[in-house]
Amino acid sequence: MAVYKKTYRPYEGRLTASWSRFLVIRRYAFEDLRRSRFLTVFYLASFLYPLIAALIIWVQHNASALQLLNLNGASRLVPINAGFFMTVLGWQSMLALFLSAFVGPGQVSPDLTNNALSLYLARPFSRAEYVLGKLSVLLILLSLMTWVPGLLLFGLQGYLEGWSWMTDHARIAAGLFFGAWIWILVLALLALSLSAWVKWRPAAGALLFGVFFVGSGFGAAINTVQETQWGSLLNISNLMGTVWVQLFEGNDPTSNGALFFRVSAGGHLPVWCCWAALLILCGICLSMLSRKIRGAEVVR
């Protein structure tokens, strides 16, 4: 009907599937994010390291390229092993932290600032779907930055090295996938929960960095003062490093993580403690979200 008729009419057309409503939130969020030139440039730049890693893998398997560059011993300089892939994941994961600090605060806080949540939740749309919709924005962006390029690199290496290499090193692929997912979940939940509690976007972004860097500094201080290792429970990168080392290398690790996610000296914790700490952190974030994501705030 033409808009000039200016009348109210009931809707009698078809409705979308109930389960798919959370995708609406994701679509609108991506439309908003696409408008940011800085984000687009940053996101594209974040694929530079995987491209370099792909080039390294290709060069190592290309005898003529090695000969041309006079790098016959290069394969020994940069071994393509668990450490190589952990380094790729570590670098990408750090970029993912920056991306989350930029994107995360803009997810929930605008809805809370002007009480839009009551409008979302007055529809056939649940709180869980709302969180899932917002979470999926970060999950997709961070996945494309972390485990997707990681597995593509693994596939390239396997293709060039042969099927037997792939089967022998399947643990690396599993480590890349699950290690990245744990990090993505922790980051996404933390970013959303901070966005729900801190309405000022720059402050929420800064707080995300604060949780990582201040937490690790505080943990190190506890370790030093109390002569203990349990302060490392506050160091999220330490926790992630421990979990990654176990995922990539099993129970007989040869490294202590990679780049920003190393197990610090004197910060060795039982692996189960690190898993538990990360789970508790996720639980706290979910609880924070649950307290804020409500149709109506109750003033007791």
Next chain:
Amino acid sequence: MEPVIELDGLEVRFGGRPILKKLNASLTGRSIGLLGPNGAGKSTLLNTLLGFHKPFSGTARVLGRDIRTHAREVRGWIGYMPENDAFIASMTGVRFVRLMAELAGLPPEQALERAHEAFFYVGLGEVRYRTLGTYSLGMKQSAKLAQAIAHGPKLLFLDEPTNGLDPPARARMIALIQEIRDRGDLRLILSSHLLRDVEECCDQVLILKDGNIAAHCDLEEERRSNRRFLELETRGASNGNFLEALEKLGCETAQGAQGRTKLVLPEGLEIRRLYELAAEQNVQIRRLNHKRDSLEDIFLKAMEAADGRL
């Protein structure tokens, strides 16, 4: 008429404190007013019907569906215009309404079409591409109404729709609500502490006080019955003949001071006949009022009751 809302011992508590106290009522009107002073529980009742608060005991049914077991289905039928500001400041008006319509289940194309229609309907057609943060208070209220009707709900919840509006904006909002009501495609619940809003838009009213139902009345019925109550101010009717003649016509009469007469017209007797009778008796009718028991009277009576129960 099928009840719009049935309250069945509905009790809501916040932190152990009862806010709605075992409410029982069946609301059947086409447009129902929720009236009460601030803090009476009007918004809490709407929020509970929307599933924002869990009932402590009892339940409620919206269009026959239990809010405890069919909350999602119930919300699918409702358009909600909240009391406070509710929008995303950085979004354009039409994009925001489209988002809300899509969340209600409309496919993107239909949602966009109806968002445009809704904006024109509420009189914001020219500003629909402006970000909501730049809207005036009146425009924000209209935008809230647009998002509430864009998906074509069966039931409209309007929580203080004229809050903060200047008189012309209020008149426009009331006219819109009346127009939506008169189309008859949907039922509406209007929560307000303003008697005039409710009186102008509603045919049934539920008055809340301190979480109790203080009164529940059918305004349409009241208006019909009040049309039979008259108060006359006359000159030249001091000998009582005029009263006698009125009683012969079947009127119940009572003589007041200073030439005032209260009377109840019998069914079928038109007011014109009173003027004819007055002319025959050489009596002047100087004033004729429908002596209504207005919503204000009903409200004040309800508020006078000690615990809010009549």
